[in-house]
Amino acid sequence: MAGNRRPGWFETAAAGLAAFLTCLSAGAQDAAEDVSVHPAGKKAVETRPRFAPYEEGKAIPAGYVVQKQRRTSLLLAGGVVLAVGYGASYVIGAVNNGRLLSAGEAPSLAYYTLSIPVAGPLVGLKTIEPNTAEAVALITSAALQIGGGVAVLVGLTTHDKRLVRGGGVDLGLRVSAGRATLVGHF
DSSP, rough: OOOOOOHHHHHEEEEHHHHHHHHHHHHHHHTTOOEOTTTTTTTEOOOOSSSEEOOTSSSTTTTTEEEEEEOOHHHHEEEEEHHHHHHHHHHHHHHHHHHHHHHOOOOOOOHHHGGGGGGGHHHHHHHEEEHHHHHHHHHHHHHHHHHHHHHHHHHHHHHEEEEEESSHHHHHHEETTTOOOOEOOO
16 A cells, blocks of 8 residues: 555655745845736736835825834844843953952952943943953943844834735745645635
8 A cells, every 4th residue: 555655754844845945046036926816727927026115105006005113124233233242241240250269369249230231331441440451341342232232123113114015926835843844825
């Protein structure tokens, strides 16, 4: 009864991966063509782009809807910049306290202030009494943290709008333990 056997996990995964890659290659083009069948049985090809820029005050073309989305580029870039600035400040404090401990001295509370996000480097300028190189590093760290924080806040509070063509097929792949499912809507 080889014809009635259920496909194994490898066959299922391979079929799911093939479907996923097909969807990726088709969805990678914003101007992908959608094919629909008209009552006369002839195929019509939709050549309008799937996404179009939205301009406030202009009429929305037929077949498009306005979609709002968070500004993820600002969220990601701001988060990375904030993390780099905070990480540098935190490492400076930890290394200096480690240096004091290895020299047999008590760790300085002034260096612990560097572990405070955003304000730590600015407080450290006053409490650590840094040399010129340390002061430049602390000011740079503070600037990175402030700039990254502002970018994250702007990304959270503002939205981009774009036009999305309705209709067509939207497909995705849902992967769970031992199974891949192709999901979508028409």
